[in-house]
Amino acid sequence: MRHARRRVVRRVTRLAAVGGLVLGGAMVAQAAVAGETPPASARALTAADDPGATLVARLGPARTAGNWIGADGRPVVAVTDEAAARAVRRAGARPKVVSHSMDELKSATATLRSAPRVPGTAWAVDYRTNRVVVRADRTVSAGDWSRLTRIASGIGGFVHMERTKGTFTTRLNGAEPMLSTGGRCSAGFNVTDGKSDFILTAGHCGPAGSIWFGDKQGGRQLGRTVNSSFPGGDFSLVQYEGGKAGAGADVVAIGDGRGVRITGAADPAVGQRVFRSGSTTGLRDGQVTALNATVNYPEGTVTGLIETTVCAEPGDSGGPLFSEGIALGVTSGGNGDCTTGGTTFFQPVTKALTTLGVRLIVSAPDAGGAPGGTPSPGSSAGSQGAMAPSAASPGSSAPVTGGSEGSTLLARLTDTRNIGPGLLVIAGSLIALVATRYIRAEQDRKAYQRYYSATWG
Template sequence: MRHARRRVVRRVTRLAAVGGLLCGGLMVTQAAMASETSSTTAPPTSTARTVADTGSGLVTELGDSRTAGSWISSDGEPVVAVTDEEAAAEVKAAGARPKMVSHSMDDLNSATKKLKSAPRVAGTSWAIDRSSNEVVVRGDSTVSKDDWSRMTRMAEEIGGAVRMERIEGRFTTRLNGAQPIFATGGRCSVGFNVTNGQGKFMLTAGHCGPAGSVWFSDTQGNQQIGRTITSNFPGADFSLVQYDRDDDSESSNVVAIGEGRGVRITSVADATVGQKVFRSGSTTGLADGEVTALNATVNYPEGTVSGLIETTVCAEPGDSGGPLFSESVALGVTSGGNGDCDSGGTTFFQPLSKALTALNVKLAGVSDPPAGQTSPSDSASQGAVPPEGAQPGAVEPVDPSEAVNTLLERLSDPRNVGPGLLVIAGSLVALVATRYFRTEQERNAYRRQYARSWG
């Protein structure tokens, strides 16, 4: 009986030692990985900003009658569309790449005005494709043959500046009415925290709900978080939700990107054609793509919205209002589009800068640069990188102030490298000790047996 108890004790001790080795190894590995992540140098605030400023500055200088916009090329260099050789020479001298085109921005803007003056057709959109020097008109599956024929005839009358394109799916706002942040109208996503210097607010999409809409953080409607006080939709697509309670988390902007991580927003800017961008939403999480056009118009079933950012980023119902950003720079909030994150599609975003100006608010937790100084995103020392080299921004825990609750998160703490090594050392000592005691017991048993056989 005594020997049986000893065997049980030895086995339990060995199992505990092996478990200690595994636990200590996990602590050290996870903590080392966390340390490596936290020590990674944050990317520049916006490598695309300097490139965009170069192109837009040249467009402003030369005028819309001699240029047709600018964009970031695939190798990260600024490209400016020009209509004459003299303008091309000026662009080249300024360090940008000129591209000769047939239609000026004045021509393209004139075409969009004629399209907008025509009878509205739900399920259509148009935007200026700067790289092809055309206004691209798209029609989804809900547009009838008669309406499409009528729009095609109008495009022919305008001339070669318009290209017609049929697409699959439907243009819809990305509101999820089936899974009612939650309101009676459906589910949306938080965009950015903003402030007017006195109160704290959430900025999201306007189509998520009219003024007076009450928002909850749970589907049961038990935890009210705020109420919409201003909404602009259609026409534009943004709204302002006032928080019910004062919370420190509302004083900053950290965009959640999944797995307990987030990107801290440090500034706001206008998007640039060719720029790689990222979107986060409550349905599909983090997604990325490229800006394909600015000042786009979409004829949703609920109404027409203009001045939008057109992208190749995917989105699905429930992602509405979620943030669009790149390299820690806030760009817009999700409006709508077609397709999904399996097949892809087009997604449109309300430019954030226009919404902030209209609402007379600014991003929370983002300080304005001193007078006469540019923001870090405008630093001339930032070199151009290809769009595919862009990153969401500096990744960090979504809420570092919260206590770590789960075992895995405790093991991931960088401060556990030392304790992890101690656990490993203790476990090794326990294994060696149990092996030593077992060996000594076996020797003693052998000696007793030998003595009885030959005594």
Template sequence: MRHARRRIVRRVTRLAAVGGLLLGTVMVSRAVASESPAPPEPRGTSGGAWTAPAAPLLDRLGTARTAGSWIGDDGRPVVAVTDRRAAAEVRAAGAAAKVVRHSMSDLESATAALRAAPRVSGTAWAVDYRANEVVVRGDSTVSAADWSRLTDLADGMDGTVRMERAEGAFTTRLNGARQILSTAGRCSAGFNVTDGRRDFILTAGHCGPTGSVWFADSRGSQQVGRTIRGSFPGDDFSLIAYADGRAGDGADVVAVGAGRGVRITGLGDPAVGQRVFRSGSTTGLRDGRVTALNATVNYPEGTVSGLIETDVCAEPGDSGGPLFSEGIALGVTSGGSGDCAAGGTTFFQPVTEALDALGLDLIVSAPRGAGASPEPSAAATRGAGAPGVASPGTASPGSSAPVDGGVRATALLARLSDPRNVGPGLLVVAGSLVALVATRWIRAEQDRRSYQRHYSAMWG
């Protein structure tokens, strides 16, 4: 009975506090309505994705006559075809052609057979378009017996599969480039996304389950938000709702270290051979090439498919960080093998697939006003003959921008702290906030204490 009365009192207090907060806000808003608000940073949302330049050719010729495409060293797309007539059509369209033995249908049949086989943790496979083979890799955790069984399976696939041993172990990179921390571990923020009303962080799904509370510091004093949706294994993405609902200034910028960032101007799917860049809270900005698409990795936690395979390095803590090129968002860091001292293989969850599943839009840089330098678009600074993809030797991360948050909040605080503007409304807001915070403190303290126990070894 006593606990029931306490719950009723807390509910009544919370309703009264919310009512007071709304009243005080209306009073403050009327007080400052005559002042011109500071213009927000220009930003927009992604209206569509650009794709690899050879995609129309592959769609027209079909999987029985083609076997993938990649970007050559000169920036031109190269299409693998199975007959001379298809090669002639590719060349007539301005791309290079390479006649190969196996069609994409043959290669897809091989990957289907691998998926149907008993799962072996520590293995990964993807189609090597240039070699016209499916490459199966086994890390150091795969036993000799399991490797022998997979090799026997590959031997019966008419030369479509190549077996390779990989250094190290395939692991998720748990533990955007800016760090976020919870009791589940340490990850990196990926990209800011929105549903038009609220903003969110897109990061890796293995970073933490739904309900995970994220902080920007190890003491748990700067709450970022809470994970509200995710998919792992199968896919590897999750969505963190900002605690205050907004990403703030610089939502269209990903950090790359030393107080600098790169403006994100669009999203798309990469091409094999494309130069790409990754940023993470552990190793900063790194670059490399896309080596395969639609890759499958059998992590210890489960199987993830449809990934982007690259030779970009990554280390624990880089999980969820952004993959991009020329300002175009491509993926978020999933996992891989190796490190940034010896190199390795890193896999990324495609951004386009994650946003389609979540029904959200990427927050991107909006066009600047008159007299300002235009931001690069998805078609800007491309290699000759390869619209939509930069030449591997000339690609850059994108246009630079400072990483500096809090401008909007600082300006708003300055206005609200002026008693001539807010009058008695500020007193109503302050009192209501105190009451509201008091009702939420007990619940939030449980998460905070759990978080502090998890990271207590890191405190100074």
């Protein structure tokens, strides 16, 4: 009876060991696949994917004055004559006849740019009201305000002047935190040049040569800034210390271990609902209110920015702006905070990618995610189809897989995305197999000795 029980135990142990070998092999294979560099987008989506922008390009700046997304999700195009309005209707969009063309509006912004620079001011073309809006924060003196007002009056009544609360500042101090001697910023998007991987973030976060860490103790070096543009533009590249972004490079963090898969890049449309993530305030949303905005920060002037109603605070700089899984920009600066609200400006991601000569690291078109799926890299983010802005979402959900400040050795070893757990299972299974074979051989040897001694005495 005792020998029968031993045989059963040995068989169960061998079966468990064989099963462990199979499981460990599968874990190693899965980790190897997960560790591969995600695909990079072949192209960035452009305004040509937006029917409203296509109409504006076809009719020209002398007959149009911008386009935006209406509350019902349909594109709206500002036009200056009835013939252009008919062309817009035939294309399935809604026209709005206005008094001033884009040529006139851009001429006004050019006059403002040629005037003496006043820190604490910003301006942008408001397509929906057909005017140029000039804002000044509380740091602008009464004398500078009067001079700006006289310049605006000389341009025409379509230049609107308004005071705003707070101050226009950069947000220094993926949205994962990045720390250097200059302060704290947020990681934007992961990009690649085909040889090395980088973090795309804000240019004002630090000049070329800045070293970035992922923890306050300086024990986890992320990389070094290798290219930076600020002022003028507001974008920079941080090259990863090991050269590769690793698993989860196609995901931006939105807090609580959650993330959003990024599937492409595009220019946004006015009226579009957008989402921003940052290491200070997490995930926030709002609407695009203007494009090609100019901001006179204390450090210098930045042009070509996206103006939004999304809030931001110090430390959110460089964080990603996106919608429906499409990368749109990185956080530059603004005024206000996430308690009282305010205006936030973003560097368009398409311009940064083109200037820097890099590609966005994106999810495959068939990557898993939340119900409803994610747009493929060839889909349009700017137009959002017939989707009302209020119905837009950040994109397909995904876990954040990059290393974090609070990760422990145990967590990394037990993470099924790592090869380590699979190798441990394989090693344990091999030890169990060897042990059962040794025990069986030893038992057979002793039994033979007993038999031999009883036979030959």
